[in-house]
Amino acid sequence: MSIDKNLVAEMTKWRHTLHACPEMAFEEVSTARLVATVMRANGITVQEGVGRTGVVGTLTRGDGPKIGLRADMDALPLLEKNAFAHKSQHDGKMHACGHDGHTAMLLGAAVALSQNKEWQGTINFIFQPAEEAAGGGRAMVEDGLFERFPCDMVFGLHNWPGLPLGRFAINHGPMMASFDTFEIQIQGQGGHAAMPEKSIDSLVCASHLVLALQTIVSRRLPPQETAVVSVTQIHGGEAWNVLPDNAIIRGTVRCFSMVTQRRIHELLVELSEGTAKTHGATATVAYNYAYPATINTAAETDIAILAATATVGEDKVNWDCVPSMASEDFAFMLNAKPGAYIWMGVDRDTSVPLHNPHYDFNDDALAIGAAYWVELVRTTMRGSAA
Known part of the structure; x- marks a missing residue:
């Protein structure tokens, strides 16, 4: 018509x-x-x-x-x-x-x-x-x-x-894919930038974690499972000469099944806590299931x-x-x-x-x-x- x-x-x-x-x-x-x-x-x-x-x-x-x-x-x-x-x-x-x-x-x-x-x-x-x-x-x-x-x-x-x-x-x-968001809080120990050995550097930990998160899709999921994990924000520090106490990583997850969503959630927690422990820090993950x-x-x-x-x-x-x-x-x-x-x-x-x-x-x-x-x-x- x-x-x-x-x-x-x-x-x-x-x-x-x-x-x-x-x-x-x-x-x-x-x-x-x-x-x-x-x-x-x-x-x-x-x-x-x-x-x-x-x-x-x-x-x-x-x-x-x-x-x-x-x-x-x-x-x-x-x-x-x-x-x-x-x-x-x-x-x-x-x-x-x-x-x-x-x-x-x-x-x-x-x-x-x-x-x-x-x-x-x-x-x-x-x-x-x-x-x-x-x-x-x-x-x-x-x-x-x-x-x-x-x-x-x-x-x-x-x-x-x-x-x-x-x-x-x-x-x-x-x-269209699902739309989830996540926030990872990295808790280190702040200190003088000239004496990093006396601190737990939350920014170095966060940097390693951003790279580690890229292995979720490339190495931890079956290649038949389509997914995207993108870090879209990193926040931490305010001064030139201070190592900050904590850092925040935020991002989004996209995929096509609830099984994959839940697996990615699990891996985000596993990698965050493991990477933080390696650096002497701690990590807390908040994951939001937004759109299916x-x-x-x-x-x-x-x-x-x-x-x-x-x-x-x-x-x-x-x-x-x-x-x-x-x-x-x-x-x-x-x-x-x-x-x-x-x-x-x-x-x-x-x-x-x-x-x-x-x-x-x-x-x-x-x-x-x-x-x-x-x-x-x-x-x-x-x-x-x-």
Whole structure:
């Protein structure tokens, strides 16, 4: 189904409005208001405040499948460096991940489906807050999302720089990695930098530990287990001539299974305590299981492939893509319900990466994304259509 040009123009206006007024995690008040207002104007039942600032719109037409369609709404703490008219008006906040486009596309699909008679069942339009490392997906699930708005299956979509406009990519199984964080406290004994033999050097210990952590993936995990362990912060010391008492190491872990997550946690503790003991220091590890891996279920992936194929053609859908080591809190919804997460191409000739201060969602993708959502509903509910 093609999207009416007048609706595409409306989606573009919504997208530009959202881009100019980005809101951070759990602050999406004006974004939620726009979403709720448009849906109510089109006869869609709306519930606000789900998972704090989330919005769910529901359309029911007779008996049939119950599905959830999800878009994320939040922006990033980033200073935009674009100069176009719809650039961010909120300094230090920016839609650098395309969530403005995601919201506009699902909102456009909701309007189109409210006027379309070629389906029968229940559609829950899930507008999620706080995807960017704040766990808005978890907040909605814990707020009773699927008890209050029953879904047999749930679907997500993300724009994907590096994939040409008019193409989709999906995988049966893992799409995005888990996201965990860790903090290691190294406790040594401070002293004079000119007399290190009278101290326990926490910085030397921390330096050895950073290198030791790189052996977790290369030497302690089976090569078939994909994982990333990255140290992203080292803190310690304030003076030129003082060996600090303690040092802090922080970082992130990415992988595709809970078994691997738990094994990496164990190895972090083992290596930290062992390395510290070697240097006469002690180590304490705090490990945070943040986002699970985003793993598609087979039957729902097939539905998404059919919908994408109906939207852009079979030759423009890759259904065996390489998973990303980035993370997505849509995983919390997939942990609760079967479903599928797909990437949509947005590139013309060049690509600006996500989370970049020059990123801007490609408006030419709006009609494609909205059409995909409509086709997904028609594919899922075609057998029930009156």
